Amino acid sequence: MAEDLYEILGVSRRATDEEIRSAFRKLAKANHPDVNPGNTAAAERFKKITAANDILSDPQKRRQYDAGEIDAKGDPRRTYWSHAGAGARRGPQAARGAAGTFEDFSFSDIFSDVFGGSGGGGRRDGYGFAARGQDLRYSLEVDFLEAVLGAKKRVTLPDGGVLDLTVPEGVTDGQVLRLKGKGTLGTFGSDAGDALIEIKVRPHAEYRREGDDIILELPITIDEAVLGGRVEVPTPTGRVQLTIPKGTSSGKTFRLKGKGVRTKSGTGDQLVTVKIVLPNDIDESLSYFFSEWRQKHGYDPGRK
Known part of the structure; x- marks a missing residue:
């Protein structure tokens, strides 16, 4: 048994034109294929909703449907004559030829809050538009x-195709880049979808990132820590000189201004934490020196 068009739109048989229009807009928003990609049930509901509105929003078709002259598809139930206009013509042709009120309002109004005001333009595809x-x-x-x-990168697609894209400086792990119009083609000349590229950042052996700052641990020798000196420090844009003050302890952090990550909001710094590394072999002269030094200059490092 064919479904009742009024039940499809969820309105009574006494519904006004505005009530029918409002019900259609509400249901169309909820069931449009763009809102429910891959949902065949929603697509089928959208198809039925559109077909129901085609008839009920047209005063002449609605009268014919209410009188039982056409069915839910708009096909004639029995032969009848219509004398509207000049001359007589068959009812089914008259019903299909009548100007409908459905086209009297913009379909873009229905989807303006869903698709940013562009709408579907009123042209129809297999789902209705x-x-x-x-x-x-x-x-x-x-x-x-x-x-x-x-960097400039190339993405190889499952079908063997490629996408060339620019990875902007400062991109973060998990960030999604959008390539406009590189998705599937739209129907009936509508816009193509986009390609969404999720970035996965591989860890670095020396650097790590905290916000827009770059963190680096720098090994220094015991004599550099005691006597001070200038050491080279690697940064993403090249090596720079860092002055180590005399008597620098392991764990001391120095800030290289502007050597971090550059983004639209600004540029971070590079934070360099020094770590004193002893030589692999402690020779006799070094051992003797510290043995003598400890007897004369022993100190408390603050251990608890």
Whole structure:
């Protein structure tokens, strides 16, 4: 048994034109294929909702449906004559040829709050209207320095195709890059979907990132810690000189201004924490020196 068009839209047979229009808009928003990608049940509901509105929003078709002259598909139930306009013509042709009120309001109004005001334009596809293409999702691994400095990369697609993209400087792990129009094609000339590229940043052997700052642990010798000196420090953009003050303890952190990650909000710093590393072999002269030094200059490092 065919479904009742009024029940499909959830309105009574006495519903006004505005009530029918309002019910259709509400149901169309909830069941449009763009809102429910891959949901065949929603797509079928959208198809029925659109077909029901085609008839009930047209005063002449609605009268014919209420009178039992056409069925839920708009096909005639029996032969009848219509004398509207000049001359007589068959009812089914008259019903299909009548100007409907459905086109009197913009379909973009229905979806303005869902699709940013662009709407579907009123053209129809297999679900009832032209639909934007679906977005496609991919994952791309980049090195730590590529994420900091930016890079040109190529993504190989499952079908063998490729996408060339620019990884912007300062990109973070898990960030999604959007390539406009690189998804599936839309129907009936609608916009294509986008390609969404999720970035995975590989860890670095020396650097780690905290916000826009880059953290580095720098080994120094015992004599550099005691006597001070200048040492080279690696940064993402090249090596720089760092002055180690006399008597620097292990764990001391120095800040290299502007040597961190550059983003739209600004540029971070590089934080360098020094770590005193003893020689692999402690020779007799070093042992004797510290033995004598400890007897004369022993001190409390603050152990608890």
